[in-house]
Amino acid sequence: MQLTPNAHIQSVAEAAAQRSHNEPEFLQAMHEVLDTLVPVLAEHPEFIEAAVLERLVEPERQILFRVPWLDDQNRVRVNRGFRVQFNSALGPFKGGLRFHSSVNLSVVKFLGFEQIFKNALTRQRIGGAKGGSDFDPHGKSDEEVMRFCQSFMTELYRYIGDQTDVPAGDIGVGGREIGYLFGQYRRLTGRHESGVLTGKGKGWGGAEVRTEATGYGAVFFAQEMLKRTGEDIDGRRAVVSGSGNVAIYAIEKVSQLGGTAVTASDSSGYVVDEQGIDVELLKQIKEVERGRISDYAERKPGARFVSGGSVWDVPAELAFPCATQNELDERGARALLDGGVRVVAEGANMPTTPEAVTLLQQSGILFGPGKAANSGGVATSALEMSQNAARDRWDFDHSEARLQAIMRDVHDASYEASERYGRPGDYVLGANSAGFVTVAQAMIEQGLV
Ligand code: NDP
Numbered sequence: 326m327q328l329t330p331n332a333h334i335q336s337v338a339e340a341a342a343q344r345s346h347n348e349p350e351f352l353q354a355m356h357e358v359l360d361t362l363v364p365v366l367a368e369h370p371e372f373i374e375a376a377v378l379e380r381l382v383e384p385e386r387q388i389l390f391r392v393p394w395l396d397d398q399n400r401v402r403v404n405r406g407f408r409v410q411f412n413s414a415l416g417p418f419k420g421g422l423r424f425h426s427s428v429n430l431s432v433v434k435f436l437g438f439e440q441i442f443k444n445a446l447t448r449q450r451i452g453g454a455k456g457g458s459d460f461d462p463h464g465k466s467d468e469e470v471m472r473f474c475q476s477f478m479t480e481l482y483r484y485i486g487d488q489t490d491v492p493a494g495d496i497g498v499g500g501r502e503i504g505y506l507f508g509q510y511r512r513l514t515g516r517h518e519s520g521v522l523t524g525k526g527k528g529w530g531g532a533e534v535r536t537e538a539t540g541y542g543a544v545f546f547a548q549e550m551l552k553r554t555g556e557d558i559d560g561r562r563a564v565v566s567g568s569g570n571v572a573i574y575a576i577e578k579v580s581q582l583g584g585t586a587v588t589a590s591d592s593s594g595y596v597v598d599e600q601g602i603d604v605e606l607l608k609q610i611k612e613v614e615r616g617r618i619s620d621y622a623e624r625k626p627g628a629r630f631v632s633g634g635s636v637w638d639v640p641a642e643l644a645f646p647c648a649t650q651n652e653l654d655e656r657g658a659r660a661l662l663d664g665g666v667r668v669v670a671e672g673a674n675m676p677t678t679p680e681a682v683t684l685l686q687q688s689g690i691l692f693g694p695g696k697a698a699n700s701g702g703v704a705t706s707a708l709e710m711s712q713n714a715a716r717d718r719w720d721f722d723h724s725e726a727r728l729q730a731i732m733r734d735v736h737d738a739s740y741e742a743s744e745r746y747g748r749p750g751d752y753v754l755g756a757n758s759a760g761f762v763t764v765a766q767a768m769i770e771q772g773l774v
Contacts, residue, residue, distance in 0.1 A: 327374065353435065384410060407433045408492070409454060415451060416449075426461040427459075457497075479509065504526055541701060546732050564639050567590060573608060641666060659684065669691070740752070
């Protein structure tokens with residue numbers, strides 16, 4: 326006899342928890358999806374029959390490897406490399422590489438699992454994967470970063486390709502790292518295979534708007550949520566966490582749409598600038614000089630630096646967590662609500678703890694989960710793949726218009742699924758179920774693989 330959807334989900338989750346008991350981030354991401362799927366499985370008993378969930382929580386392939394490299398003192402250093410190829414039912418594996426000291430298998434699996442549903446939501450026909458290393462580029466010279474990237478690619482190149490697996494950037498991996506990785510891939514294979522990585526330099530296959538896409542996309546998603554309720558970003562105050570790729574371009578887009586983003590942060594603390602963050606100064610400090618966020622307060626009259634502390638204590642109507650996982654907890658969510666927040670849109674992956682998500686949703690504000698709200702980055706990566714395949718290049722305005730249209734579609738698909746499954750406006754349920762149904766149907770149609 327077939328289990329009820331509830332009992333089925335529980336049994337899959339328990340089996341996964343036993344198998345992956347030392348992977349807390351992965352289990353958190355898995356629960357976040359599975360716990361919303363009861364109404365979907367009730368409508369689709371064939372997904373239970375075909376053991377779709379059991380297959381989905383197990384990656385198709387996991388690659389772990391040694392990355393030896395020489396530092397500037399000629400000492401041998403050794404890091405660990407990862408690539409988790411989670412699901413390729415919809416297309417080649419696709420997902421970023423993260424270089425950060427906190428990277429381990431659990432973190433890579435959580436990110437790869439989320440990527441499956443996010444990529445499905447974009448309707449760009451890409452599978453889900455993630456990778457990275459516990460290497461930390463902070464404080465390393467360009468030469469050290471280059472030697473590390475070359476060693477990393479010397480192992481990874483066997484497993485990637487424009488039709489198999491297409492990595493991109495994430496925390497600690499930006500244009501510089503993608504350049505070094507691509508150079509080594511080209512050297513090892515003798516092929517200028519543009520489509521093997523995205524986020525490339527614009528002179529050699531990189532797409533316009535890829536750098537801006539995740540941050541811009543998160544703000545477009547917030548704009549779509551507000552539009553449904555007859556509201557707008559114009560004239561509203563925003564708090565943004567992080568000061569990396571996603572945060573910088575979220576701040577820029579808020580300001581272009583008439584809002585005022587008053588904060589930015591890094592792992593040392595945050596700055597508040599009541600006049601609105603000066604994006605050009607922030608780019609200079611973070612993208613060019615690779616400095617700290619406190620440098621901003623030293624150089625911008627009227628701005629203040631708060632060491633440690635929480636950016637969520639600053640009152641605002643819009644909040645964009647754009648740094649890292651679990652950075653917005655229940656206390657932070659309470660502070661945001663006390664400060665009058667109306668919208669939280671996740672630029673980062675899983676930045677809000679489950680307790681904080683529950684609190685924010687129960688309070689009736691608009692909550693945009695990362696799977697939907699930050700999908701503009703990977704969607705624009707897919708557009709980069711299309712341009713590479715066609716040996717074509719689109720201009721900035723066309724690329725941004727495509728991004729905006731995709732974010733509108735992602736919003737509408739998420740909202741419609743939330744209605745279909747009985748909780749209109751619950752974008753967590755909507756994004757999870759819309760992404761899941763697309764992948765599950767493809768898995769069934771392709772047989773037991
Ligand atoms: P960056 O490396 O460019 O920036 C990360 C920012 O977050 C930095 O300001 C960093 O500060 C801060 N940060 C990272 N880890 C921590 C931590 N443990 N505690 C406090 N602050 C931290 O990364 P991205 O902007 O690319 O990525 C940010 C988030 O967005 C991640 O969750 C990523 O997975 C997600 N994302 C990124 C996409 C992209 O296209 N880049 C696409 C979709 C999602 P510090 O320098 O001090 O470490």
